[in-house]
Amino acid sequence: MQNKNHVISVLVKDEAGIVSRVSGLFSGRGYSIESITAAQTSEKGYARITIETSGGDADVIEQITKQLNRLIPVLKVVDLGDVESIERELILCKVVAKDEDRSEILRIAEIFNAKIIDVTPRTYTLQALGDERQIRSLIELLRPIGIRELVRSGKVGITRSNQFTTKAAE
Amino acid sequence: MTTTETETKKLTGAQIFLECLKKEGVSEIFGYPGGVILGIYEALYNCDYIKHYLVRHEQAAIHAAEGYARVTGKPGVALVTSGPGATNAITGIANAYYDGYPLVVFTGQVGVNQIGNDAFQEADIIGITRPCCKHNYLVKDVKDLSRIIKEAFHIATTGKPGPVVVDMPKDVLSSSSEFVWPETVKLPGYNPNYNGHPKQVSKALELLCDAERPVILAGGGIVASDAMEELKQLSEKLNIPVTNTLMAKGVFPETDSKSLGMLGMHGNFWANFAVTNCDVLFAIGTRFNDRITGCLKRFAKDAQIIHVDIDPCSINKNVKIDIPIIGDAKNVMRAMLDEFDSNNYEINYEVKQSWLEQIHEWKKRRPAIEHPTDKLSAVTVIQKLYDYVKDMDPIITTEVGQHQMWAAQLCKMTKPRRFITSGGLGTMGFGFPAAMGASVGCKDKTVINIAGDGSIQMNIQELATCVAYNIPVINVIIDNGYLGMVRQWQEKLYHKHYSQTKISGPDFVKVAEAYGAKGFRITREEEIIPTLKEAIECKKPVFIDVVVEECEMVYPWVLAGNPLNKVLLSNDCPIN
Numbered sequence: 056m057q058n059k060n061h062v063i064s065v066l067v068k069d070e071a072g073i074v075s076r077v078s079g080l081f082s083g084r085g086y087s088i089e090s091i092t093a094a095q096t097s098e099k100g101y102a103r104i105t106i107e108t109s110g111g112d113a114d115v116i117e118q119i120t121k122q123l124n125r126l127i128p129v130l131k132v133v134d135l136g137d138v139e140s141i142e143r144e145l146i147l148c149k150v151v152a153k154d155e156d157r158s159e160i161l162r163i164a165e166i167f168n169a170k171i172i173d174v175t176p177r178t179y180t181l182q183a184l185g186d187e188r189q190i191r192s193l194i195e196l197l198r199p200i201g202i203r204e205l206v207r208s209g210k211v212g213i214t215r216s217n218q219f220t221t222k223a224a225e
Numbered sequence: 226m227t228t229t230e231t232e233t234k235k236l237t238g239a240q241i242f243l244e245c246l247k248k249e250g251v252s253e254i255f256g257y258p259g260g261v262i263l264g265i266y267e268a269l270y271n272c273d274y275i276k277h278y279l280v281r282h283e284q285a286a287i288h289a290a291e292g293y294a295r296v297t298g299k300p301g302v303a304l305v306t307s308g309p310g311a312t313n314a315i316t317g318i319a320n321a322y323y324d325g326y327p328l329v330v331f332t333g334q335v336g337v338n339q340i341g342n343d344a345f346q347e348a349d350i351i352g353i354t355r356p357c358c359k360h361n362y363l364v365k366d367v368k369d370l371s372r373i374i375k376e377a378f379h380i381a382t383t384g385k386p387g388p389v390v391v392d393m394p395k396d397v398l399s400s401s402s403e404f405v406w407p408e409t410v411k412l413p414g415y416n417p418n419y420n421g422h423p424k425q426v427s428k429a430l431e432l433l434c435d436a437e438r439p440v441i442l443a444g445g446g447i448v449a450s451d452a453m454e455e456l457k458q459l460s461e462k463l464n465i466p467v468t469n470t471l472m473a474k475g476v477f478p479e480t481d482s483k484s485l486g487m488l489g490m491h492g493n494f495w496a497n498f499a500v501t502n503c504d505v506l507f508a509i510g511t512r513f514n515d516r517i518t519g520c521l522k523r524f525a526k527d528a529q530i531i532h533v534d535i536d537p538c539s540i541n542k543n544v545k546i547d548i549p550i551i552g553d554a555k556n557v558m559r560a561m562l563d564e565f566d567s568n569n570y571e572i573n574y575e576v577k578q579s580w581l582e583q584i585h586e587w588k589k590r591r592p593a594i595e596h597p598t599d600k601l602s603a604v605t606v607i608q609k610l611y612d613y614v615k616d617m618d619p620i621i622t623t624e625v626g627q628h629q630m631w632a633a634q635l636c637k638m639t640k641p642r643r644f645i646t647s648g649g650l651g652t653m654g655f656g657f658p659a660a661m662g663a664s665v666g667c668k669d670k671t672v673i674n675i676a677g678d679g680s681i682q683m684n685i686q687e688l689a690t691c692v693a694y695n696i697p698v699i700n701v702i703i704d705n706g707y708l709g710m711v712r713q714w715q716e717k718l719y720h721k722h723y724s725q726t727k728i729s730g731p732d733f734v735k736v737a738e739a740y741g742a743k744g745f746r747i748t749r750e751e752e753i754i755p756t757l758k759e760a761i762e763c764k765k766p767v768f769i770d771v772v773v774e775e776c777e778m779v780y781p782w783v784l785a786g787n788p789l790n791k792v793l794l795s796n797d798c799p800i801n
Binding site: 114 | 351352355356359360363380412413414415536537538540541542
């Protein structure tokens with residue numbers, strides 16, 4: 056069975072160099088980063104870094120969470136795959152808008168609840184929000200029409216319970 | 226309750242730095258001045274509570290601080306300038322990080338407003354040290370300085386100890402602030418777990434009691450946690466033999482009948498056999514480095530493995546663990562002993578005794594090793610040396626290479642903090658400055674650095690430091706004219722192509738004399754003891770150049786990647 060991607064949510068002290076500390080750990084130990092996002096949380100002085108990593112078996116994911124926990128400014132690490140959670144990603148996609156394709160683009164946008172946020176004589180730019188499956192399907196459908204540029208936010212996720220429960224380090 | 230103690234006087238950052246060291250009980254530091262930290266050296270000029278040792282290379286300052294930390298158990302402190310001063314310190318920092326010894330390394334930095342502008346002697350030392358230290362800080366405001374120093378010492382000395390770097394910009398050191406010493410540290414993301422989970426502790430104890438062929442694998446964590454007594458009691462009460470890693474030499478007396486000595490690539494083959502054939506392996510405070518596991522798939526392949534470590538990352542990293550216990554070695558073993566005493570555990574003493582006898586049978590299989598030439602054998606030299614000094618409770622340091630492994634094999638240590646060597650990083654050039662720091666930390670002890678002619682040249686300049694402060698380190702240079710360990714691999718694994726391993730050196734006796742130290746040369750066996758006697762009695766820094774056989778190899782030897790029990794005892798003598 057192929058290893059699925061893991062989304063790891065890391066609560067950190069929001070201090071200079073924190074993203075570098077976390078991403079440096081990944082590169083230094085040979086863990087992959089598929090996407091990484093970082094921003095402040097509702098509480099001042101804390102930030103959340105969400106990292107999507109691929110290619111790791113359970114042992115690797117265990118090491119990643121432990122190694123992250125070892126960093127002093129890291130307060131909590133949650134493997135969102137271990138708990139009930141919701142994941143979302145935002146994409147902006149500029150597609151070639153030939154006359155004969157325009158209605159098709161609009162139809163696809165409607166299906167995926169995507170918005171056309173910019174129009175030029177030759178392109179439409181779509182904004183879409185969804186989970187991994189939705190985003191993948193949307194990109195697959197847009198690809199034959201002609202994707203000029205694709206920008207992805209990287210995944211963010213949130214647990215369903217009100218607790219930011221951690222998988223015990225043990 | 227007040228959490229801070231406030232003193233009203235305003236001090237400069239440099240003065241605050243010294244006040245903080247005083248509060249932390251630091252009395253001796255190793256360092257090298259430079260442009261941006263002149264403020265500190267100005268404050269040091271009239272400081273009577275801190276003795277500064279001026280080294281000759283920043284790398285040596287860090288190694289010396291580590292040597293000091295290793296023998297005293299206190300954190301070592303080093304002070305270097307920005308840019309090249311700090312980059313020279315990297316090897317030392319990485320070395321302490323691997324082997325888990327507490328250091329606080331202070332580096333100078335260009336002024337806060339200059340950072341990022343490629344100023345003179347600027348280096349992004351926070352970025353550079355991030356992967357090789359436990360934590361690091363850039364101090365951006367003098368008001369944060371005392372809190373950061375307090376945290377740095379706390380982080381360095383708790384949990385798994387390690388080096389912490391504090392980068393101090395020039396203007397932070399020159400601006401003034403009230404000196405406020407925080408009495409407590411608040412680090413919500415840092416809570417090392419000292420007490421093992423009681424259920425895990427009971428499970429481990431049951432398993433050990435029922436085991437028929439158990440082995441205790443003692444690692445360097447036992448030194449950090451000062452758990453020698455608990456280890457001894459556990460081994461005795463449960464009748465279990467103990468093997469130790471290189472980093473744990475002396476945590477269990479290597480002269481004890483239950484000691485199997487060191488295991489691993491150049492360890493005792495009976496220790497390797499015992500670990501390979503055991504049914505329960507009780508590992509404490511070890512990272513399962515490849516030098517002790519050999520081929521991972523075949524390592525303790527039939528054993529259930531219990532692993533106690535304060536660093537959760539060490540658990541399940543290299544070896545799959547059946548009973549992990551995250552906690553401090555001393556606390557966990559103490560809990561096991563208490564549980565054992567209060568709950569009438571039964572143990573199969575006789576079954577375990579026959580396992581010990583089996584191991585003793587293996588021991589006998591060692592054939593005599595011949596020394597084919599008329600030149601001095603390094604093994605003879607180190608053996609004679611150790612026999613002569615062992616009753617003086619000496620501190621032995623080593624560089625890295627063949628001499629290190631011979632020293633590890635031949636010096637049977639009975640106490641921890643007496644065998645100081647670079648294990649994880651394997652840093653040539655570590656031994657001499659570490660010996661210097663050890664001597665500063667234990668001024669009444671005989672300190673002997675067993676070196677090779679290659680590695681001594683990596684920090685040979687520290688002879689000037691030793692002479693300047695009369696630090697009586699005795700360097701015994703096992704001089705075979707080769708980078709012997711690499712040569713040994715080339716002989717066996719690279720078609721005897723001795724590519725770039727024949728290495729020349731200076732006349733070490735003349736070098737010693739030129740620096741104002743004592744120099745001796747030994748070429749014959751009967752010169753060893755009289756020379757050593759004179760070297761120890763002169764109470765001066767010493768180089769002893771011991772001219773030895775060129776081609777002697779370190780055995781036993783498990784070739785890298787081979788299973789631990791596939792041991793070579795000599796060039797054509799495998800034992801399996």
